[in-house]
Amino acid sequence: MEGWKIRRPQIHSCIPLPSELCGSCTVLTGELCPWLPLTRQQQQQQHPSQRAVTQPYAVSARYAAARAERAAQAAGASAMLQAQNRKPTFTEARDIRLICPECREDPPDLVEAYSSGDLVCGSCGMVVGDRIVDTRSEWRTFANEDGDDPSRVGQATNPILDGLTESLETRISSSDGGSGLSFALQRATNRTATSNANRHILEGFDAIQNKVERMSLPRSAAEAAKQLFRRVQDEKIMRGRKTEAIIAAVLFVACKQSGTPRTFPEIMSSVSGVTKRQVVDCFKEIQATFELGQSDARPEGGAGLNITSAVDLINRFCNLLGLERIVVRSTEEIAGVIREKGFLDGRSPVTIAAACIYLTTTIWGVHRSTKRIAEATGVSPATIKGSYRDLIKVKDQILTPEIVNRSDRIDASRAVA
Structure with a gap:
């Protein structure tokens, strides 16, 4: 192969990128590149390997056209497949009416007999349809109690x-x-x-339920406390507060709103690891956040968030002492007179309730010692006796003729200091 030699690739001065080398200069050849003498403009117009590069790794127009064609074919096939698999939609034919073929009464009087699965005409008794499906809930079952319960209804x-x-x-x-x-x-x-947030709420619900059962609170108080506890957690208004303090505060509010108020010491006795100041702070924050004031709209029969009075506590304390209903009503009436006339102002509602119970049981001749009343109310016997002596001083204003004449068993002379 004499006369042939290997030429090194040369970069034309008119071509800026190495990727645009002349095709004739990159192969074994014995001649010079025939395009070398051309000017830059002539090379860009006539050179067969010259291509204008607009972006790195740009696809060719042919490949782009082929790819677009394949994409269009795939989209058409997908649309056709979706059209084939599309389920037909059924709408109610409102222009078709079912009437009894026997009496042809319009409008028809059709009765669905779920027990037999028949559709019966109420006018002539003809069975118009059968095998109807009972869509009602299976709330009751009359099966044998020893067997399995066929009811398939879940809880509310x-x-x-x-x-x-x-x-x-x-x-x-x-x-x-x-x-x-x-x-x-x-x-x-x-x-x-x-999740962590939901688990914290569920744990709070369990703690509330345990305290409700321990304090013998009604279900309404438990539901109100759980609802308020969840609202507190959802709004994230008490970050950093102890859960026990929040639970005590929501229980205090729930008891008032459900008409079963509990004293603050009773609420505090159900929680542990928190101080009275922490619970009070949580209560005030809940009251301010949800605008739970004394004039709030409250559930029917509820007590709102008004200050707990002695009348609200007497019924429960009298039940613990085993008093008759007529004695309970008389105690509430006496407590109402004491509140109306301002006697024992400054005393706690629990103290006033204990003193009213002691006064009422005395004039009714139903003996209840101060020690027993103290066990039921949580007030010391000395405090009960001191409040009782203050009531004796104004006995004539409290034991009005309307109260004394309600029963022959009442004797006001029994109330002595």
Whole structure:
């Protein structure tokens, strides 16, 4: 191969990028590039390998056209497949009416007999349709109590738990011989099933329920306390506060709103690890945040957030003492007179209630010692006797003829200091 030599690739001065080298200069050749003598403008117009590069790794027009064609074909095939798989939509044919073919009464008197699964004409008794489906809830079952319950109705929806327990719950049996493995499994399940915020709310609900049962509060108070506790957590108004203090505050509010007020010492006795100041601060913050004032609209029969009076406490204390209903009503009447005339102002409602009970049981001849009343009310016997002596001083203004003449069993002369 004499006369042939290898030429090194040369970069034309008219081409700025190495990727645009002349194709003739990159192969074995014995001649010079025929395009070299051309000017820069002539090379850009006539050079077969010259291409204008607009962006890095740009696709060719042919490939772009082929890709667009394939995309259009795929979109057409997908649309055709969706059209084939689309389920037909059925609408109610309002122009078709079902009437009895026998009596042809219009409008028809059709009765759905779910017990037999028939659609019966109420006018002539003809069976117009059969095998109808009973869509009503199976609230009752008359099966044998020893057998399985065929009822498939779940429990009622609880709006307080809305969004907290959306998934199914798994319970681990605790019968593992005391090894503690089941407790660890249940704790791990609880942590993975719910988020931290929801788990904190559910734990608060359990604590509220335990305290409600311990204090023998009605269900209405428990539901009100849980609802208020969730609102506090959702609004994030008490970050950094102890959960026990928040629970005590919501219980205090719930008891008042449900018409079953409890004294502050009773609420404090149900919680632990918090001080009275912490609970009071939580109560004031709840009252200010949700605008729970004395003039609030309250549930029917509720007590709102007004200051607890002795009349609100007498009924429960008298039940603990086993007093008759007529004695209870008389005690409430005496407490109302004392509040109206301002006697024992400055004393706590619990003290006033205890003193009224002691005065009423005395004039009715129903013996209840100060020690027994103190056990029921939580007031010391000395405080009860001191308030009782103050009432004796104004006995004539309290024991009005309307109160004394209500029963022959009442004797005002029994009330002595």
